[in-house]
Amino acid sequence: QKEVEQDPGPLSVPEGAIVSLNCTYSNSAFQYFMWYRQYSRKGPELLMYTYSSGNKEDGRFTAQVDKSSKYISLFIRDSQPSDSATYLCAMSGEGGYQKVTFGTGTKLQVIP
């Protein structure tokens, strides 16, 4: 079993839809939770960064962490064609600069 599980998709939604992306994990030592966005032929770009359980909102993006269920989510409201990319969840233990474990990524396509 992988430490981090993520549905690879692809996920196709119409413009304006609410998108829900999810990951599960098995390592209870994970404390920092991140979402990265990766466009084709580019490096991943940090979108959201949260510590421990709870919600964090940044514009159209909301990240949720449920440590009791070992489940994290990223919601995108009013999705735009420019949101079409691969979304990678990532997590690490204490000390935000430690080695980060990534999910395999979910490919999202927002149709105009």
Added chain:
Amino acid sequence: GAGVSQSPSNKVTEKGKDVELRCDPISGHTALYWYRQSLGQGLEFLIYFQGNSAPDKSGLPSDRFSAERTGGSVSTLTIQRTQQEDSAVYLCASSSTTGGGYTFGSGTRLTVV
């Protein structure tokens, strides 16, 4: 520079040759990481440098892979006697000790023919 710089952006090499990939992290970032991303795969951790500490080499797939970081800044990943399975995008990232996630470069796309 403002971001993490990697060179070359693309590299095609013959099987059995050695290659060197370069990463120039964000100035002041003490942590530097190398990851590998293969088609349809997630990011595979290779090696991690933090300040003057001994690097975490636990992700290097074989002794053909090595990396160094000179002066706490630029890093070079070397792959000796390249094999076709080494074909992948090699990503470098850096971060500050205060955390906040990584900043990635655009990667080096390595193709072994």
